[in-house]
Amino acid sequence: MPFSGKTRQENIETMKQTPLDLLIIGGGITGAGILLEAGAKGISNGLIEMQDFAAGTSSRSTKLIHGGLRYLKQIEVELVADVSREREIIYNNASHIVKPTPMTLPIYEESGASFDSFSAKVALKLYDDLSDVQEEYKHYFLDREDTLNREPALNKDGLLESGVYLDYTSDDARLTLEILKKAHGYGSLIANYVRAVDFIYDATEQICGVKAEDVLTGEVFDIQATVVINATGPWSDTIRKMSTPETESLMRPTKGVHLVVDKNRLPVNGPIYTDTGLQDNRMIFIVPRRDKTYFGTTDTDYQGDIADPKVTDEDIVYLLKAVNQRFPEAHLTNEDIEASWAGLRPLISEGKGKDPSAVSRGSSLKESSDGLMTIAGGKLTDYRRMAEGSIDLVEKRLKEKSGKEFPKVETKAIKLSGGDVPLGDGFGKYIEELSAKGVQLGLPKSEAMRLVEWYGSNAEILFNETEAFDQLHGLNHGEGLSLKYSLENEMTLTPTDYFSRRTDTLLFDHPHLQEIKEPVIKIMADFYHWDEATKRKMSDELEDMIHEVNRS
Template sequence: MTVLTPEQRANSLATMATETFDVLVIGGGVTGAGIALDAAARGLSTAVIEGQDWASGTSSRSSRLVHGGLRYLYNLDFKLVAEALTERGRLLSSIAPHLVEAQPFLWPLKMPVIERAYSAVGVGLYDILARIGSGGKKTVPIQKHLSKAGALARFPEIKPDALIGAIEFYDARVDDARLVITLIRTAQKYGAEAASRVRVTEVLKDDRGHASGVKAVDLETGESLTIKAKRIINATGVWTEETQDMAGGTGGLKVLASKGIHIVIPRERLKAQTGLFLRTEKSVLFIIPWQHYWVIGTTDTAWHEQLEHPVPTSADIDYVLAHANEVLGDKLTRDDIIGTYAGLRPLLQPKVLDESKSTKVSREHTVSEVIPGMVAIAGGKLTTYRVMAEDAVDFALGDAAKSRPSVTAHLPLLGAEGFEGVRNQAERLGAKYGFDADRMTHLLSRYGSEVGDLLATIDEDPSLGKPLAAAPQFLRAEVHRAAAVEGALHLEDIFIARVRLNSEARDRGGAAVDEVAEIAAAALGWDAAKVEEEKANYRARIAAELAAEDQSTDAAASAARMEAHDIVG
């Protein structure tokens, strides 16, 4: 079984210190993880390093959508939409059908005839592009036109005077952080060496001025290491300029950090059977149903504070509530909110940019040479990570790419192969372990065909089959797997990117800290002192994040968040 563990990490670092790699990827978000898989699956010796935890930046703080970008049709950006819809189809059908799920949305209409006509054309084109991109296959249902009564039946909480009817269309949703971790593990399956919390301090050059590797520090131990590589790919998102500046030269990319925030409310708060898509004056607002909660967002504002820990302000939260309440009859209040989070989009920056209009910046990605032997990639979005990865590796290889083409277009990620067969066993497996259909749906959507590995740990230790006392939607086995298989090195890694109570529970998982720490300690070999350090660190983070939400400006919110120090580095 392919695992990310402290032992694997140590072995990968030892290999990184002694070998010269064909490709070194800097950045462990969805783009970097996708690049690592693309390169490794081509047979290239590959190393991937990340300065924090896997997916700790933008890739764990998104809207959790796999979508074509319906709003980009308004800008006549057909190529971008078609590309994204093609990738959506691949993810749904072959690459990650266990992680990516088709999701219906309502687009409320406010004017008869004209609005319905042009909206129908737009959504119809969306459906056509999706069908073309999937080779004629229908990976999601096509649009459906609803009367006012039909729309209210699907989403009863909409104010009756907020629409005259609606169009129901489909996109898809994904747990963004889980996708990244699965990509890293799949890259590892194909031979990639992977290590999180390794920070680059210098880009090395040979006597020709070509990039030849990096100097880095292992943040867990403080030890320095040199990693040699024939090619370096910088996939560090909003840190793009910081990383490429280490190489000098005049090449590279400029990006704008644009903040998007989301709020989370309980699933039972809305009885709707579908999501909701709304256009705002600055961006779009999605109300997205998940199994146990709703995610509502997003905003789009320039961010000038520290990049590691963006946070929503009180004003951000009010903005999202206000726009949601424009169409909801039973208005949401702050008391309904059980979680919040903020992420930074790495938007490509043109030469002249009015930051008040960051939504005008293209979401298309660009690959650029920083110096010979080092390239940078930025822009794009989660949905098109695979295309970005293919383009980055092709660019880095140059003419050699013709003899080593990408093979990831239909390469299943771990948990995808055999998923349908395992899903057909859900009722039988549930009966064996005493899990209801809701529990099995939860487990299959997270682990796919690897659910058997998780159940095997319960066979070995039946206590792992019990739900967490403070968060019964998760099993103790899931916490164990986060540490024993999915690369969590610290308590916060579990809460933020694996058992995601940091953004899905009113207390950010505070009530589960003791139990989660106990399970993690057993898996990671922590002593009593280490357990107390981990618990204190995460509780300090909770306090800082909650304090940040009370601030009215980015600067004040950022300062409040930074009162809690990172556990390493």
Template structure:
């Protein structure tokens, strides 16, 4: 099965007629992981998401698959150990959307970390997380630290620790998990909102009424087991059923800002402490650098959190403190994004202190809820949930978890060496299609082993003189036919990430992409106007103007 916008109506019809073993509510990284684990064990699986896939927290993180060094500070050793192991699994199964990122942790006189605590902390981190030998920590002098990143505050600098994290595109990682689940037989639909639960004669959940957010029509879906994996909306979903315990979420908001490297020529990813004792990342990405994150309690619109001027000012002040020679003004912030963390409430703790651990709850009606957790731990969380589901179904025909060694869509590589050879090969091949080697490398890096489908679309398209370049048309076609992109916002934000890292392209091509998608997906004039207005609203919000 292909995750296609074109076949969406057929999939929707079938899902209304079929009785699934498992129905997953929520199309973020947690829900996608659960669907993939379940379908590869032999369960019949349906998944519905009320927005686009990854539109919530799963496209709004710091975009790191990391082992949780910050949790060592809170003595959450189990989280450090488990996420450390899991990040390597995520990396191996998705080499095209994750890559090692050397991180520099400077320590200054009077700062949160000293030489001894940094060295000891990173040593324990290496051991707990099972870090590979070539990626273990290095301790450096102040001179070596400044050589690595000359922009750092020199006053009071005592040295630095150098260790490895993994950078990712969180939305694309989610999409690749979802595509793999669909490939294995899961039926997944975006823009389908659960309105109410259905119950059998024993008052157990047996189905849901869902509303198509694009057409307005409602339908019923039935399943033996239903999992609530809706992230920040977990409590609302439980409220439609029953609040079977006193557990509840406490939402916190984190924001990030993006600055061009011409203004902030960061050469090395840095993890640094602020004047108020928090930790912030500054990470180079292409010709940009992004900085985050904040951590504040949040009770407003969960579906569309935005960065406030106060949030942006906080991060700019943090930058000025750690990189005093760099002049970065508010006008230099090209774009922003904000995400909501669905944390499990703990009395008396501030936003940065609440645990990121995950928990599973089961209501008296049989509704299973998964809450908390982190991007890095999505696969292990899914395994735990499906172990629980398997016990509920009590059938011997269900196989073991297979996801530890299962490449995601586009990630069919045996090693880093093979992936690097693939990139070289595909960049050379791109020239045969009339692309540059650089364009070929970018496509191969983004789409992995699916890149041949992009090349096929590109070669089949006419080389007209329209506003939208042929390569962009090929990417739109792929997003529609293989990634269920329904709107231009889906394409620009979650399929390509350009709203955050290439906002100029979004402004340049927004009308052309809307027109092109409209022809393929038969947008009405009202649809086109609505989707374009929606995208323009996202642009203003990303610029910090959407109040």
């Protein structure tokens, strides 16, 4: 079922004319999860996002589906139990995106360590038990020598041993998009680049819809909805105060930063989770991806522009110091940084004075006196449970207001778009078999396999194309297939959408981006019939993003 720029316009026209049971503001993973829950139940629903899907927090995380081992130190056992179990559900439903991956936890004899040998053994045992981890994935410990055999670049000084435990690597933006595409299949009305500018009220001063602006055209229109839910993450207070200006702030956003370097400059064999070694009670991830290694994150209170958090020199100094402490032979400097990103965690305020790293990652569902619902906080991994809780309240209000009732649906069992693939070793065999169809089209095997790994079962759609475009304008066939699929099936409206969130090229393959950016812009200009001014604007936006991310 197409999910394109044309679909967007059709959805906008339908939302103008047809009252909805539910309207969701916010196209990150939280809003997407609610949308899927509603769509699966048959609730008539729509979603608007003022930027591109996942352009905020949901494309700027550590790109892991993890249970939050560190939160056990904060005695948040229930949170860890809940999100740890969710990891396997997400894996079962989107195993082309979410990969079970052993994580190494080095244990050092040093002041202020988050885990010593004893507490690490207790924590990892509890972590496995809470997560209900299968036997093959249960944690184990390596002595000092075996730890260094596994990760030779680690600092040897003070190293005692390491624990190896299960976590999952992922792509946050793609996960969000696959949820949205699945919801689209249920009939949900979805539009990016549509901003909520005000609320509509009924005779009793209850919210009954949203006044929205099409960011691309400037058109302002009304969307009628029985229930409106605010799922805008760091923007939650902005939307709440649009409804009730005097309302107390709910959010305490904190900024997290990640840096990307070439794998040869920071060679690791798998993801590592370690104290910084700076005696600051902070931990960082070091994660290999493609031919790169990225590391982060920081955790600092944020007061600036929510839409555009920046990586500062202070952030870079801190992370380089931390990673060089743990990998002393790397000697990383600013010159080694190939890309970077900053994102905001939409944390719930717990009063002043608490260290940002200690603020709960729990979620909050609130309802204002005028009926606006706000779901805030939480973790990427917990999106489905947050959606379940939100929809429970939505259903209650819909029954009160309209008498409507809806069936119980278990989204635990719903495969996401692209997720109709075998689990475990079976996925490797699936990649081999399906990529053979790509090879028959003339793709190199490595390229065909990459497309199956990225798109999962949706790669069938790509490989059913006899040609990507009449004119590829310099793109290879695989890239042409990817771009065509993205334009027709992923509501990709700008080159920045494509390079930032439909692919991971912007962060992890800067040289390739430079090679193909002009052909991509040319193809998109032809596809959307852009005039020269629009084409130049799109090109400038992409260059600005490249400059920001690649610090060039």
